Amino acid sequence: MARRVLSLILAQLNMNFAISHSRYYYLKKRQRLWEPVLIALAIGSLAATLGVGIYKAASYYYSTSAAIGQGAVTLTLGILLAQVLVAILGFVLVIAVFYFSNDLGILIPLPLRPAEVLAGKFAVILANEYVGLAVFVIPVLVAYGVHAGVSGVPYVLSSVLVFLALPVVPLIIAAVPAILLMRVAGLSRRKDTLAMIGGFLFVAVVVLFQFLVQTKAPGIGEEAEFLAKMLAGANSLVDVVGARFPPSIWATRALAGAGTLQGLYSLVLFLGAGVLAFVALLVIGDRVFYQGVLGGFEAGARRGARPTGKVQEAARYPSRSPVASLALVEMKLFTRTPVYVLNGFTGFVMFPVMFVAMFFAKRDPQIARLWDAFLSAPGLAAVGALVIGAYFFVLAAMSSIPFTAFSREGKRHIWIQRALPASGRTVALGKAVAAEIMIVLGAIPGVAVLEYVVRLPLASVATGIVLGIISSFTLCISGVLFDMWRPMLNWTDPQKAVKSNLNVVAGMLIGLAVIAVLGGAASLFVKFGLPAWSVVAGIGGVLIAILAAEMKLLGALADRMWGALEG
């Protein structure tokens, strides 16, 4: 059994990281050799920049918290934050990998137990999590190790073990409800809708949980307020922060006490929790995993077996322009694919929940101070319009919708639009319009909650929405063009098109850079005494100029790129 599971895991990892595929194209056929070098350089420099930033932040956090004998809380917060992220993103990954993988039709007929297939799929998710976590967690572990003066070898060994076990429990916390949800959803004809609703509920719950935990942690410079809690002894804050999720306390103690009996005991507890959770997942999975998958297959088949006769009469034949038709189809395809919705719309749900949580957390001194500062800012109405405009933009950058517009077609479907008599400009515009409509609709709940909390004047909200529509459309156009230039068409599972796509990272970076530049410029102008509304008008003008330039670029480049796209 162990051998076949190992073989399955290796095959799954091979496909996930495209090992044989890369070996064939890069080493054997020696095609596009610059590509892996460029990708490695880009990822390496991005990871190094992020890593150094996190290391510095962790070091600073350590120095302030260690001054009051609470240094280990740096580890707790780092670990807890990483685990919350794993749980939030893990739910989507679990549903995508467990239930929407294209290889399920191959794996299920094999003489494997459901738990074995589940173990193989779980290994894939775990491997993906390690890649992301390495950038976020290792700098924290290094920062603590360097500054806390821990003993070398035991700390390194404990760090490796804690790092390896770190995503297991949160992933299983995400996986168990996902499996149970899909078991129930599999019985329904609305399987995809149920999966999406369940996914968003889970995200909302985890965001609220994270928020509650976060309000227990000291911000930099806020340590005095926590003095009372610390009287119990050194690193007692670890218990306060980690009380809602004990594994983070065990991991902290395993690292802070590396080489001691207390550390070893905590390490055993932490690893034991991971093993127990994994066994529980396999036991539950063995009973219900296939039922959820097969239920999905049956739901699809039932649709096909519907009584015949009336459908054709009900068929409609609306005539639309090519751009409108392409945009409509794009939206239908996106919103009917749970993996895309769970990835692309997470921000649409997460931010409103955060705004609600902030509203209820006003009693917290840190948050209250932030609110006071915001609400009493000079020219709040103008600042509010800018914030709303920026909100649309951030959603567009985070959503992955424009930056995967062509990648989502994949090798399987790209031929459909390529064979149609539509120019590259028409196709790109259709995709950009679709992305824009989804982002604007997704931004409305957040704006509504924000308006309820802040009570901005109507003119401010309206200006903000107009700014937001323009700003997000600039990103939609650039995202679609970027993805048209280098689409990731080689994927077997749709989740890869959005999850393992570097274009999404590029989108986030472009979004961050633009927000930093425009936001910095706006605050500088306000500081220099420029009227706040004139800054809004200025930003609006810049955005319109960018949009006009992008439309020119679209006209100049899209047809050429569309022609060069071979699929």
Next chain:
Amino acid sequence: MSEVSLLRLEGVSKTYRGATKPAVDNLSLEVRAGEIFGFLGPNGAGKTTTIKMVVGLLRPDRGTIVANGHDVAVDPVAAKADTGYVPDNPDLYDRLTGIEYLNLVADVFGVPQAERKRRIGELLGMFELGPAVGDIIQSYSHGMKQKLALTGALLHDPAVFILDEPMVGLDPRASRLFKDMMRSHCEKGHTVFFSTHILEVAERLCDRVGIINRGRLIACGTVEELRERRKQADETLEDIFLELTEPGEAK
């Protein structure tokens, strides 16, 4: 059959990145109005590559392709507007319904509302797909997807109809209907260009055939002409094909 050429390939070559040998090598052929042209060749001979270049999915390294008077490289949109294409494995958008897919195709090809309603009704009726057209494509069988792709490709009544292995997945009744439809399509002065492995179909249906091997066109003409050239009056198309494409024989 007319002398007007609806599809013309001149000196077309394509070598994939990293490959040492061309997939298609200096290919020239012409398909006339009213003609059904069968494109034959063993696996990996270059049939699909040629077809993909004709419909604009791949760019040739050299040569010219003209579809209904439009150079595919110079005016791809006009060329595609006069072309209908069905790939060998029509992977359609699984999460659209059949009618949603057909409406997309009709919108982009600019088929007017009344015309599309008539054509869709006609074609779906012919392929007996009408009752399923409101269901999502995911629930279709392979044959149903094939029929839907054929319907989409014929909606605008294309002058040049290109098909890659069209018979795969069709049941005998649909296959027969489809062959009749190909003939009636050509009778309107259009042309059908299709690749196939089913040599009996090619022999019975095609006005002319072209045989491609290792990227090069090694024979082209009516089956009768090919027999005459080989001076073997009793040879079937299968015999001719097997002898011409025998492994190890560079023609």
